[in-house]
Every structure is written in C-alpha cells, then in structure tokens.
Amino acid sequence: MSITFKNLSHIYNEKTPFPSAALKNINLEIADGSFTAIIGETGSGKSTLVQHLNALLLPTDGEVRVNDFVIKAGEKIKDLKQLRRQVGLVFQFPEYQLFEETIETDVAFGPKNFGIEEKEAKERARYVLELVGLDASYLERSPFDLSGGQKRRVAIAGILAFDPDVLVLDEPTAGLDPQGAKEMMDLFKKLNTDFGKTIIMVTHDMEHVLNYCDEVILLKKGEVELVSDVKNFFKDSTIDSLDVQPPHIVEFKRQLEARGFAFDEDAFDLPTLVQSLKGEFDHE
C-alpha cells in the first residue's frame, strides 16, 4: 500500500483559450506511514498536487494510485466515497468550513456521512476532540464562539473522526501563533508515529520540515525539482545544488547559520540539531 503519481499532469481550464499548466509529468512515490513535506515557491503546484489524492481534482494526463484506487482522467473511480474516507484532506483554513450548531454535531458529521450510526459517530467525536486537546466541556458549544486555533482543532477533529489512513494537510499551521502551531505539529507527529497515519503536508515552514518530517518533495513551476530525505535535504550540497532556492529555504538556512548551526556535510547531526532547535524555539 502506497501512493504513486505516474506521469501526472494537470492543466487548469484545459479546453479554453486560457489553459494553465499547473503540474507537468509528475512521478513520485510516497511510502505508507511516512511524514512527507511538500514545499516550493508560491504557485509551484503544491495544492494542485495534493488535491489529486482524494480525487478532488482529476489528472488531465497520467494517474495517481492510492492503495487500490486509481485516479485517472476519464476513468470512473471505483468507490469515490471509500477513497475519501481513506484520504482525509484538510484544506488551508479549514475552520471556514464549520457549519453545525454544536461542536459535537460538527465533528460527528463526517462519520455519519460515511454511514456510521449516530451513537458511534458521537463517541468518535468525543474521542478525537480529546485527541486535539478539547475536552468534553466543548461538545455542546457552538464552533463559532471559539478562537481561531480552537476552530482549527475542531475542523481537524472532523477529519480524524472518520479515521482516514492518509492525512493530507495543506498549510495546517498557517495563521496560528507559534505555540498553537507547535501543538498542532506535535499532534500530527503523534498521529504518524502512534497511529501509523501517512501524513502529507504542504508547508512553507522549514522548521516544521526539519523537526517533524521524514521526506521532502520540492516542486518548482509544476515539476518535481527534488525528492530527498530530510537529513540530506538540509545539507549544504543539496541546498546549493538547487536550480532555484525558494526564499523560505534560504531564509531558514540564514536563521540557523546566524544561530551558529552549520550545514556542513560531516558536522550535520539531525538529532542534535533538532534538540538544540527545540531548546532555542521554546525559549523565544
């Protein structure tokens, strides 16, 4: 079971006078159980890429395989509902999609929609709300009275409630304060390590890539520029070899170097760097 992109292309507005090629001939494999970061400059195709994973977008050419599902232009997906249950997609600012009167019913909506009966859906709602750090006192409250960070938790709980194997997160910490972002990232890591979820995360945050992810996919103008494990990605030789260095990578490197961290090939020691970074950031 894994995720494979084979010769995938996506052209928006394909059969119009203004087509826009967002992805070109993407070939990738994402291992089951991995925590993969998708990075790249704005407009490089990250969101377009991940929206193929639950067939929200269909390829204009090539295909995506997710477990036993084949997502291909012009081919009907065997069981779209089941695919969407296996692949939970969390959009940017998912809190805008909350709509029920209480937090409990909002979170229970997903499982009910997938045919789980009311009682179990509510039990799941309680469980996942606890997991995202909201206790039972929140169940009867309106989702609209919460802070931005709490709303984000409710929205993510709504996806976790139907227990997808794969979690696709499109900039999940955008707009959160550093502590809220850290708590969210710690939750995703726990879902990955303790619950075996495959996590695919679009992000601009290099600290999160370094501290939480195993693999990095760098997109550039709709093409795959680089696939690397995290340790090798942050080596000088890799960063310097990139044709275009997205500003967030350059800035992250500058910040770390300013703190005295070297990206030198031999001196690079990921566990030590992560530990030191944690200390540094915790004290800010």
Ligand SMILES: Nc1ncnc2c1ncn2[C@@H]1O[C@H](COP(=O)(O)OP(=O)(O)OP(=O)(O)O)[C@@H](O)[C@H]1O
């Ligand atoms: N609905 C759409 N219709 C037409 N073109 C689109 C549409 N959505 C995205 N695009 C174009 O496709 C390209 C890739 O966009 P996409 O949103 O996938 O990039 P991204 O890397 O996620 O960007 P960002 O980091 O800004 O979110 C861009 O050139 C964008 O303008």
